[in-house]
Amino acid sequence: MFKKVIGAAVVAAALAAPAHAADVKPAVVYGTGGKFDKSFNEAAYGGAERFKAETGIEYRDFEPTNDTQGEQALRNFASRGFNPVVGVSFAWTSAIEKVAAEFPDTKFYLIDSVVEKPNVRSVVFKEHEGSYLVGVLAGLASETGTVGFVGGMDIPLISKFACGYAQGAAAAKDGTKTLRNMIGTTGAAWNDPVRGGELAKSQMDQGADVIYAAAGASGLGVLQAAADAGKLGIGVDSNQNGVHPGSVLTSMIKRVDLAVYNAFMDVKNDKFEPGVLALGVAEDGVGWALDDNNAKLVTDEMKAAVEKAKADIIAGTIKVHDYMTDNSCPN
Amino acid sequence: MSAASAPLPRWVTYGLMPVLNLAVAFLISGLVVAFIGESPWEAVEVLLTGALGTGEGIGYTLFYATNFIFTGLAVAVAFHCGLFNIGGEGQAYLGGLGAALVALSLGDVLPWYLTMPVAVLFAALFGAAWALIPAWLQASRGSHIVITTIMFNFIGAALMVYLLVNVLKVPGAMAPETRVFAEGGQLPKLTWPFELFGAKLGAAPFNVSFVIALVMAVLVWLLIWRTRLGYEIRATGTNPTAAIYAGIPYKRMVIVTMLLSGGLAGMMALNPVMGASARLQVEFVGGAGFVGIAVALMGRSHPLGIVFAAILFGVLYQGGAELSFWIPAITRDMIVVIQGLVILFAGALETMFRPALARLFWRAPRAAAAKA
Incomplete structure (x- = not known):
């Protein structure tokens, strides 16, 4: 009996471990405005940096120069096992729609626009x-x-x-x-x-x-x-x-920073939920x-x-x- | 004969010199990369494998190259008439409207191979129409084509945003873009040339418009060097006064050339709109109209040169994106620097080595003659 419990615990630990620590390998694809625009994209960058400072987990990011590159980057990240992959701009709506279908196990976040898919969380602001x-x-x-x-x-x-x-x-x-x-x-x-x-x-x-x-x-x-x-x-x-x-x-x-930070955190804590999240005054x-x-x-x-x-x-x-x-x- | 103007063997002009220019451009880019503390060898490796190492990479490279072939040809045709068409950006944007209208209306009922010719025609017509007013202003009012075409880029952008936001947008959607075209409005991917070599195209949006681009390159070659119209265009470009004296109508030449140029630019839209995204999006041209100028300069306004130059720029676009993806220290602005250096050396400074090469290739036979 005792052995069985230990065995179960070991198995549970082995199963649980990757789900928490190893699974989160976040990536951000900015809008074409660039990372340091003192405004929208920089807020996203700030959220990612905060996550890194608090958890010590590295993330990758990419600044595309055109729409084709944006889709390419999202796919590159997903195919290299990055999870979650965050698209910061409505410009990536159709790209995420396509890429999310190709990688059903990867969690995608889309900021400022909506894609209805079981592995996509859309964050829009009021x-x-x-x-x-x-x-x-x-x-x-x-x-x-x-x-x-x-x-x-x-x-x-x-x-x-x-x-x-x-x-x-x-x-x-x-x-x-x-x-x-x-x-x-x-x-x-x-x-x-x-x-x-x-x-x-x-x-x-x-x-x-x-x-x-x-x-x-x-x-x-x-x-x-x-x-x-x-x-x-x-x-x-x-x-x-x-x-x-x-x-x-x-x-x-x-609070684009909060949206990015929460995206990383949700996946880290295994609390991903698909659907649309509309952040207004009430939600700060x-x-x-x-x-x-x-x-x-x-x-x-x-x-x-x-x-x-x-x-x-x-x-x-x-x-x-x-x-x-x-x-x-x-x- | 002075060494600088001495004619060089063709293989030197068309083979050795471009290679030398490219080598110098990459050398200086390498120094820039080394300067920011990254390994230039690694950078070159990432760039080349990213662009040419995989089937998917090649697919993306050729996808970008397709855009540049169209816009490069557009600029080149105008060059031959002595006109500097920098409105390729706006003409391609409007061409997208033509292609999209066809894809939206006929795409639902016809298969792609029937939609395609109509879309090609409409993309070209819309692009040409956008070049018509600047052409007419140049021909009959003397308003400089450089100024008017660049102004028309902005008018085109304003018109397209208005249409996409107010008329063509899917109600309730955030992004200003049309609905996705039905199957018949999409150009199929070109997978078989890849399968032939056992490579995989993957997600790359390389499609039938590449073939259209190559056909257009051949047609432009035929037009410029094998027809009477082409002769008249070249004559007007070389010396308008002499051409008029010889009875070539200047106004008609300017307008016809610009319509051809605008039409070629307009066809570029087929590739991103019907080939890749299957919808009309804001700013889908993404600077290809301007890259076309560099491509035409580098390809010396010859269709064959343009195809090669376009592929080179495709390599730089695709490889550059991979480079900034895999080596984050090399930002996208660095990629623009590297692209700029290639344009500078291969386009603008392409005569830099000419005097030295001329001296080299003229001394050799003379030395041989002296010995004998």
Whole structure:
């Protein structure tokens, strides 16, 4: 009897061991914007680095330059036994759809888009909710009653940011006008700070005094232009309050880092679940940033208003319209 | 006769010189790699085995090469008429629209071999249409084709994003792309040439458009060197004034050449759109239009040279991706540096060795003559 128990324990240990320690061999494929874009991809990189620092487990990553390379990299990682494989960008939707079918034993994570497969976990964010919150702050901080939005590439995802923001600004103060501009129609729009700055200037000429940039690395030009003119900018994805301390009202934080970190952790702890995970204000997946750099800009009244908006969104009394549902915006 | 302009044996011009240029480009790239602390030998090994070592690698290499053959031919045809078409990017993008519309509509009802000719035609028509306005502006208004074609790249990008986001997108989907084409709208993979050698194509999207590209290369050769139109194009390119004096209509030459060029660029879309992803995506061209310029320069605007140059760039694209995949210290920006060096030496500085080689090959016979 005793021998049997020991035997069973040994067998159980032998079976359990690889399931925990050896199985996790994480890999990340970034979007074509590149690892160090100070925004979306860099947040993903931050999450992977945090996992490495905490667990001591190495990961591999890859920065593709075009769509074909992205699919190739996902397949390369999967075929070399990497698990989980995380695709950071909606651009890898079709690639993951294909590769996940070829490697049913590998766990895939897709950020910002949805693939329905038993071995794929899709993580999307309710950017409209987070943008609503910074919109409330912008509406209250604006003295002119006009706020600005500068987006990167003209795709529905970015209109989702703009739409949530405009709703928040209008809710904060009746009649707040939101000026909207997109930087471009090609991928270069994510990396054109000069154009971003010019659009911000033209919006300021039209009376905007708070400008929200959702444009990857181009956003840095927007924040710069706002700071130069003594106006306020709003950062995106990562906490960009420290880019121009005192001139960045807040940042709309999108916890891509958390999504990547959790992806690695889930597989490490053998807690993978397929399906769609939508991270909103309630899940702390999106939010607004408050730190030493912008503490002076956010008055108690503004803080109270934005926290109330947050509570209302969680409670469901405020429903922020999602642009993607019908490709239109009420404001 | 001065040594610099002395004619060289053909095998030197077309064989030795490109090899020398490539060798120097790789030597300097090797120094860059060594400078960041990685082994250049290992890098070369990874690059070459990644691109040519496996069936799948070769498949990817030829897949990229297919794109570059089309865009290289497009640039070369315009070169022969003295026009610098840098709008290949936009023309290919619009060509994708033509191919996608055919694949979306006919793909459901026809088999691929019937859809393909129509798609080829429409891709070429759409690409040519995108080159028409810059061509007309150049021919009749003198607006420089370099400026207008590059501007049309941006207009094309704006138009395509508008269509993909507002018209062609699958409702509710995140990515701005069309639905997946039905079987009849997809070009099949070319597996048999690989099976012939016992290799496996694997996941590489190497497809029938490679054959179309080769056919186009032959047709371009026939057109430029074996037809009256080709003669007129070359005459206009060499000396427009003399060509006009000889009765060749300049306006018509510019417009016809640019339509041909735009059509070739447009056909490039067949490969990524119908061959690889089976859907129309934002920015699927991915810079192939610009690489075409380097390919045409390197291939000296000759179809055979273009096919070889395109394969070389395919090796650099595929091998480069493998290189940054397996040696993370070599980032993707380093790959761009290496590609840039190859373009610099093989394209721009291709005459660097000419004087030295000319001296070498002219001294030899003279020395022999002196002895006798």
